[in-house]
Amino acid sequence: MDEAGSPKKLPLDALWRARTSKFGDFAGYDMPLQFEGLIPEHMWTRQHAGLFDVSHMGPCFFALPKGHGLEGEHAHKKIASLIERLVPADIQGLKPGQVRYTMITNADGGVLDDLMIARPAEPGAAGDLYIVVNAGCKHQDWALIEDATKGEANLVRADDRCLLALQGPKAREVAAAVIDPALAEMSFMSVKRYDAFGRLTVTRSGYTGEDGYEILVRAEHATELANALLAHAEVKPVGLGARDSLRLEAGLCLYGHDLDPTTSPIEADLAWTIQKRRREAADFPGAKRILREYELGAPRKRVGIRPNDRAPAREGVEIVKDGKTIGIVTSGGFSPVLNGPISMGYVDAAYAEPGTGLELMIRGQARAATVTPLPFVPHQYHRPKKGA
Amino acid sequence: MTTRYTKDHEWVRLDGDIATIGISKYAAEQLGDVVYAELPAAGKSFGQGDDMAVVESAKTASDVYAPLSGEIVEGNAAIAGENWQIINDEPEAGGWFVKLKVANKSEFEALMDEAAYVDYVKGL
Incomplete structure (x- = not known):
């Protein structure tokens, strides 16, 4: 504004x-x-x-100060270690030209935003990261990054x-x-x-x-x-x-709806975004809860849900099983590809298995639905064959 | 036959004491492709302004309010049969929602006529 x-x-x-x-x-x-x-x-x-x-999103460059004197891999490891104070992904391990999806977590293991962090491909840009955060969170995120790394690196907004x-x-x-x-x-x-x-x-x-x-x-x-x-x-x-x-x-989370400061990455089924090096180091905000849930499972889990009839179940719809509330819809609407309603939501872990029948309380009426694997429509990403 | 409109974009046509009710062309255009609609059962009674039906597009869910008080005598079989496209194709004709036996005809006279509704929509 x-x-x-x-x-x-x-x-x-x-x-x-x-x-x-x-x-x-x-x-x-x-x-x-x-x-x-x-x-x-x-x-x-x-x-x-x-x-x-x-x-409207929040692209920015996060860089070591001029004259940092570090080269190549050393410069990258330094800048990556600074941003790793805020996120649980292995940023130091990024190869030149690689992008990773991650989250800013809080001390309680909740998600403050989800974001992309990229290591530039160009050797001349060693010591820089390109970061894109969500529109609604950018001012918060940039302040968090600057506070956590004061004087050690510079954040340059690119949202103009x-x-x-x-x-x-x-x-x-x-x-x-x-x-x-x-x-x-x-x-x-x-x-x-x-x-x-x-x-x-x-x-x-x-x-x-x-x-x-x-x-x-x-x-x-x-x-x-x-x-x-x-x-x-x-x-x-x-x-x-x-x-x-x-x-x-595509089963992708919308921050503020499917992710929020109370939701952990494990509950959100995003454990794959926390690489082994960081799990072993346990050195990110909220590591205690996040790693406990990683090992033992989270009490609730984000799942895909397909209503059995045609009524869309939108955000806020209660999820019920045998008369007991077991979760809530966090995103829902109509799938043009499937020509029917689809939803995502959180359910108690006991009901997260695909194929589980449950009920959605839509305008006071319980309607049958089924837990469905995500994504609803297969991803079509361009992944060349890998050597290793 | 006179068509009258509400500020919530329902239209009503009165034949004797039976009102045919739907959503206006403007409302259908704003909504976009309808992907779901839910009609009240025959015999159900509503006061003027009560939630009566639901219409959903890919974008959003909207309540349809009873423009007049009365009792439902019939729902549109095409809509009940999931032919929601008819709401986009013919919102003020074949895409009608329900027929309602009106309790108080003076409520009808108090609604906007077409000219007033066109003016109202222009101001939105």
Whole structure:
């Protein structure tokens, strides 16, 4: 929000307004919610390529101070050790050009935000990290990072730039044609800089379950890039509405809904984000609870749920078994691909096994539903064959 | 036949003491593709403004309020049969929700006529 309390305009505001009038305030930004329609935009992304403006998010660079005197691996280990004070992932172990999904945890083992941390591929950028946090948490996160690492590193916000996500099975072809042929060869969860449209920082990642890219571009080059992408026959603009249904089908968490300061990464079924080195060191905020739950299991678990009939079960719906409340829906809606309702929620661990029958209390009526493996729709990430 | 509207975007047409009720074209457009709807059973009574039905799009769930007090005599079989597309295709015709036997016809006269509703929507 600005001082008057009205939401901030995106650098590409005019470009989107020429294509839709459906905007909404999201984390203090006036964001395009919908273009052609939520379902057609969703299906277009699954079959072609959708272009999303996610410039409300919090990209930043976190770097050792100038003249740090460290080189290569040493510089990386130093900057990584600083950010590891806040997150449970093995950041020191990142290879050049590798991206990891992780969480900022609190002393009680709850999640304060989920985020991406990337180690730049370029040798000249040793000692830098590229970090993208959630829109609604960015001010909190940046303050936490600065407080925990005062004087040891510098955090440079990049949220005056544009962050565009290109997602879908045609994203690879489009990105290679419009930006650089080398984008086709990037593997999932990698990062690279490109000298095109000014200078781009590109990660092969996304929030839809599809192959795709998230592209950080300076505001003065953003219109040119967005227009070049939109000029491709396989690309259409997609709003935040379809972004939510896409991530839900992909079983991905939305912070503030599926994750919050009381939820642990283990409850959220994100144990895979805490690598062995960190589990052994037990040196991250909330390690006591998180590692206990890692060993013994959490009392509740995030699961996928499919209602047996057609009524969507949205956030806040109570989950019941044999007349007893056993959990709550944290995200729910309609899946265009499955042509039916889907939900995610937390249930007591005893009821987390796929196939378990339970009931959803929708408008005072108990309706049958079934625990379902996540994701609802298979991920289509680009992972080249690994040697080891 | 006169169609009247509520501020919550229901429409009503009165034939004798039977009101046909649905959601306006504007409401259907705002909602987007309907993916679920729930109608009240025949015989159920509602006061004016009570929650009467539910309509959901991919985006959101919306309550449909009884624009008049009365008793449900019939639900739209197409909607009950899960043909929700009809709500988007013909919101103010084949996509009607329910027929209601009205208790108090003066409630109908107090609703907005089409011209007033068009003005109302323009101001939103």
